[in-house]
Amino acid sequence: GDSVTQMEGPVTLSEEAFLTINCTYTATGYPSLFWYVQYPGEGLQLLLKATKADDKGSNKGFEATYRKETTSFHLEKGSVQVSDSAVYFCALNGGSQGNLIFGKGTKLSVKP
């Protein structure tokens, strides 16, 4: 079945460091890909998405490119801030009724 694999955390970075969180997927067909973020004490929020190959999703300085050839959707940010500390989930829409399949999540801690 469809699945998502993302790098295990936690990831600890200093402010203004470069961030990469790897995400690869296995799917039949051509799913849409998502990154969701969960800030402490809050629900999941959509960070960015890409619906087809070579699309780049971007938001709040984060970006990820849908790479069909490598089945990847790595999340990157050039300069992280303390406020980016959260858990990041990679996901794809693999269910017949539109449910999302999630990776295990990667906790990011950014130190000042």
Next chain:
Amino acid sequence: GAVVSQHPSWVICKSGTSVKIECRSLDFQATTMFWYRQFPKQSLMLMATSNEGSKATYEQGVEKDKFLINHASLTLSTLTVTSAHPEDSSFYICSASRNSNTGELFFGEGSRLTVL
């Protein structure tokens, strides 16, 4: 933007009692809602798909008699954990789709259940 609200956000109950969690789509109608369970340091696991006006579809391994789902209207789905036990303690999250073409889901804030 679309908002999905869950209530309660925190609940503590005694073993053997039942707990109901509500999920509401506040500014759109959701014919389908999804219930996920999140274990510590693990991913969100889909429990069931809730369809308005029909029976929920449960994922393999999820006890339908234990986790009762009712989707009585286009804006409300409820999850009732019946005869709760400590192993049911978890973070339960609902989500809803407003536009199936985009695939995006909107999530509730989650409900933390602790069974003593």
